[in-house]
Amino acid sequence: MLALLLVVLTVAHDSGPLPAFGKVTLASPRSDGLAAWKKVYAVMVSPRCLNCHTATTYPQQGDDRHRHVANVIRGPEDKGVVALNCSTCHQSTNADSTGVPGAHNWHLAPLSMRWQSVNDRPLSSAEVCHSVLRLLDGPHLLKHHEEEPLVLWAFNPGRRPDGTMRTLPPLTHAEFVEATRQWVKAGTPCP
């Protein structure tokens, strides 16, 4: 199978005098793709994403991913229940004066898009990768990461009720999209 791998040899020249043998790096689409996926996964299991990609019957909150306050539950359409919907508190944009996060169509990800185990642990990189690909192909996932308002919210999560800023995922949105693009370009390899 090794012969099937497209091996790219890159000779990088420094601006200074050429070293005796140059600088040679080896790469393949699969290894590039796996490296990109590692970045994508790091974002997907950050609290800003994982708190609503739960395996639980309720959303979670905070960097410690505790159960959402006020008995909020998932509900039949992942938007809470009548009289206690997500929109009972979450509006179309962050409400920094009250500390309530918001974005268009605030809701939990469906259970088919859970990135955590029933034991409240993030699924492994391989499990999330295969789950993603069962739901969306590469181009659709790229579009989701580029445009979905709730994905965009994760990179602009607003202030907590105490006025401090919510923590951000480990990449910027641009870096996240670029990593997704590289993963898709490499054929969406999974670990």
Add this chain to the structure above:
Amino acid sequence: MGQGRHAMSMTTVHILVNGERKTVTVDPSTPLLWVLREDLKLTGTKYGCGIGACGACTVHLDGVGTRSCLVPVSLVGDRKIVTIEGMARDPIGRVVQNAWVDNDVVQCGYCQSGQIMSVVALLKSNRKPTDANIEESMGGNLCRCGTYVRIREAIKSAAEKLA
């Protein structure tokens, strides 16, 4: 006075409350609750916890039960606001209020306007709520007097009348 993040800048805001257009000049970050209570003197909507955990401040925005203590007035937009003061003109609201009286639900009464607003939202969506539906939908409305049993009886009584 410093220029902190809550530095006040007054803005004129137009809102529709209980069918009437209202204009207020407020800091746009002011929670709707305080505009209702302080500017419009609609004091039936109560301040409980201020963090959306008790439900005392519940109003309807386009029919959706909403915690008014958490929504800056600038985010209300064109949505229709209905408060407890508007419930007497609402067909379902009237039935629910009558059920509250018939079942002698109230003790201190502080939370009850929020309770009624949530019940009306529930019954507008579900005319035959089960005990589980009631527990789920009313789970965010707290009553420190412990009137939950009577609240449940009143909801079922109202549902029967609406059937």
